[in-house]
Structure formats: C-alpha cells, structure tokens
Amino acid sequence: MEVKPFNCEVCNKTFMTSTRLLIHQRIHTGEKPFRCEICEMFFTQSSHLLSHQKIHTGEKSFMCQVCNKSFAQLSTLRVHQRVHTGEKPFICNVCSKSFSQSSNLHAHQRIHTGKKPYICEVCNASFSYPSNLRKHQYLHTGKKPFKCEVCDQAFAMLATLVTHQHIHTGEKPFKCEVCKKSFSQSWTLLEHQRIHTGEKPFKCEVCNKSFTRSSALLQHQRIHTGEKPFLCGVCNKSFLRSSTLLEHQRIHTGENPFMCDVCDKLFSRSSTLVVHRRIHTGEKPFTCDVCDKSFSDSSNLRKHQRIHTEEKPFTCEECNKSFSRSSKRLWHQSIHQE
Structure with a gap:
C-alpha cells in the first residue's frame, strides 16, 4: 500500500510530498501567491498561472484531431472532445440532467439550492458563479483588460471579448443539432434549444409561471413588484423593459430606424414594419x-x-x-x- 506521510491538519487528506500538501493547504487558507501581471488574476499554483498566461499570448499548443481546433490547455481540449463524443459524465442527483463538465454541474446545482457563495467585498452583493463576481467587481474598479484588436473596444471579461469578435469574423460556432441553426454565442444556443425541449427552468415564486430565460423571469417579476426601473430622461415616464424605453424615446427624437424595402416608408418599431410589409405581400397569417x-x-x-x-x-x-x-x-x- 502506498504511504502518504504528509497529512493536512484541516481535512486529514494525505499526500506523497510536502510540496503537494503545501499546494493543497491553499484551498483552506485561500492563499493565491501567483499573480498575472496583465489582468491581475491570482492562482494557487504556478502551473495554473502559466496556463492562464496563454490567454494573453494567444498560444494554443493542444489540437483536436477531429476538427483541428486548438486550445491553450490540455484539460480544455479534453472537455472540448466531448462535443464530438457526446459524453456527459456528470449527472445532477436532483433532476438527472447531465453535463460534459463538472464545473457546469456544480453551477447547475445552485439552481436547486439557491446558493450564492461568491460575495463582493465592496458592496456585499452575492453571486452563484465566481465569473459573475469577477465581472461585477469590474463595476467598482472600471478595469477592462481584454481588448479587441480590430476595433479597440475593451471588455471586462475574456468570454465577452471572444463573443464580440464573432461580429468581425461572422463566425457562428454553436450549432443546434435539431434544426441546424447556428449561433455566435453558446448561451444563445442554450436558450434556443429550450424551444425544442420545452424546458422552462426559471419559475416565478409568486404565480408559478415558468420561463425559458432568467431575464424573462426578471422582467415578469416586475409585474408583481410594480418596479419600472427604466426612466425616460425627457418626460420621466418609467418602463418595465429597456426595449420599451428605447421605443418610447423615439417619440421625443422622431427617429424612425426601420425602413420598408418596397416603398421606403419609415417606422419607429420593427414590429410595425413587419405588419406594414404584409400590405405588399398580401400575407394574412x-x-x-x-x-x-x-x-x-x-x-x-x-x-x-x-x-x-x-x-x-x-x-x-x-x-x-x-x-x-x-x-x-x-x-x-x-x-x-x-
């Protein structure tokens, strides 16, 4: 039997070397001594920092043999390969939904528990995911370390930059297996797939109405609270949705951005243009x-x-x-x- 002489006094886990014990203890102490000088993210291990730095250098040394896509980290390649194999080894013990990554399972389980363990030290706002906390913290610092090389627009999150770059490339890498429609963002694909599955995971606690998107639930809840957070700066009229405020503001500006390609008539709303076009097409749906x-x-x-x-x-x-x-x-x- 293999002897592991180095024992953690907090959780009693044992290790072969004192170095592995030292690294493990940082889980309990929260110590992250390795800092990225570009974006100031901290890491518990130097190897994690080295992997992270490839994000900034653009180095991608691990290639998928199926689609030739390259990755900065071997672990990311292994996760990616499950796209081709369809493997989802991580299963939720509450609803039996399966995931390709353990991190996605842990994040999903917070839907059931309501747990928000990541707390902002500035304003005490709490979050379900560390990425959401990091994104929120940039509101306080104003820092946007990820810059688009095409248009110089800067972003607080790398994922937001990657998504933004699809505007320039026209790339839509996320494809629905049911209807073959493609999307530039993974979360847009996820929302779209609920059309096919009928899944509505976001439920109103007041009236039990369910929604496919968390944003739709948030908007719906304002019906119960009476909250209208979007205020017109001209007439002080308030609205439930930012989109409704935007449409309303066109009353003051006179803007009509939607043009009929048949008769050049202009409209303030896209929905009004859709109805108008039926004059030309004769459509009566x-x-x-x-x-x-x-x-x-x-x-x-x-x-x-x-x-x-x-x-x-x-x-x-x-x-x-x-x-x-x-x-x-x-x-x-x-x-x-x-």
Whole structure:
C-alpha cells in the first residue's frame, strides 16, 4: 500500500510530498501567491498561472484531431472532445440532467439550492458563479483588460471579448443539432434549444409561471413588484423593459430606424414594419377560428372576434353604454360633449 506521510491538519487528506500538501493547504487558507501581471488574476499554483498566461499570448499548443481546433490547455481540449463524443459524465442527483463538465454541474446545482457563495467585498452583493463576481467587481474598479484588436473596444471579461469578435469574423460556432441553426454565442444556443425541449427552468415564486430565460423571469417579476426601473430622461415616464424605453424615446427624437424595402416608408418599431410589409405581400397569417376570415395583424383579429363573442369592453363613463371598439366609444362620447 502506498504511504502518504504528509497529512493536512484541516481535512486529514494525505499526500506523497510536502510540496503537494503545501499546494493543497491553499484551498483552506485561500492563499493565491501567483499573480498575472496583465489582468491581475491570482492562482494557487504556478502551473495554473502559466496556463492562464496563454490567454494573453494567444498560444494554443493542444489540437483536436477531429476538427483541428486548438486550445491553450490540455484539460480544455479534453472537455472540448466531448462535443464530438457526446459524453456527459456528470449527472445532477436532483433532476438527472447531465453535463460534459463538472464545473457546469456544480453551477447547475445552485439552481436547486439557491446558493450564492461568491460575495463582493465592496458592496456585499452575492453571486452563484465566481465569473459573475469577477465581472461585477469590474463595476467598482472600471478595469477592462481584454481588448479587441480590430476595433479597440475593451471588455471586462475574456468570454465577452471572444463573443464580440464573432461580429468581425461572422463566425457562428454553436450549432443546434435539431434544426441546424447556428449561433455566435453558446448561451444563445442554450436558450434556443429550450424551444425544442420545452424546458422552462426559471419559475416565478409568486404565480408559478415558468420561463425559458432568467431575464424573462426578471422582467415578469416586475409585474408583481410594480418596479419600472427604466426612466425616460425627457418626460420621466418609467418602463418595465429597456426595449420599451428605447421605443418610447423615439417619440421625443422622431427617429424612425426601420425602413420598408418596397416603398421606403419609415417606422419607429420593427414590429410595425413587419405588419406594414404584409400590405405588399398580401400575407394574412391571423385567422378567425369561427369564420376563417384572415387578417394581417393580431389586433384586427381580436377586434373581429368580438363580432362572434359580442364582447364590448369599452364603456362610456357618462351613460355606461358599451362598445366593441375604443374608436366607437370615442365617437359616442362626442354626443355628451355637444
């Protein structure tokens, strides 16, 4: 039996050499004596620092024999090879979802536990992942060490830089195996795949409604809280979503960035342009399930359906007479004003 004479006094794990024990003890002490002089990341081992520095030098000495993609670290190559083999050896004991990397499994398990072990020492904000903490900390320091060589735009995270570079190269390396659609970012592919699987892992604790994206859940929760964090600097009107604020601001600027390629008419919203184009194409995708009449936009279908349902949701405040359309109520109210 192999003798390991060097014993850790904290967890009783044993090691063959005093050097391995010393390195191990840094797990307990948090000591990271090896610093990258470019981005100031710290590491417990000099070998980890050397591997990390290849990110900055661009050196990639480990090549995949299947697709010829190169990597800075052997461990990264081994993880990558699972893309070709389909191997996912790490399984969640709660929901049985499997992963190609142990780190992805650990990160996933925090969905079940709600654990956020990474805390910012400046503002005490907590995070599920160390990468999110590092990204957050740049808000305090303002540091953006990763720079695009094409357009000089700088980024706080290497992953953000890599994703940004796809804009210049047009590369879309992440491919859906179901419909073959390609994406420039891995997280966009992950969100897309939920269309096929029907998975909605983000659940509202108030009404139990589920969502495919965490951002969609965050927006939904504002319905319950009443929060409208996006404020117009001109009229102080506030909105649930940044996209809605952007559309609203065009009222003040007069900007109409969406042009019809048939008649050159301009629109402030892409959705309005989509509806307008149907004038030229004749497309009427919204069909009444009662009489099969078709319409170019969903709002006209809803108005039409009130013929069948006899719904009259617009009520005159003067005489309580009801109408199927707001325009009819508006015309009616002019009678009271005469």
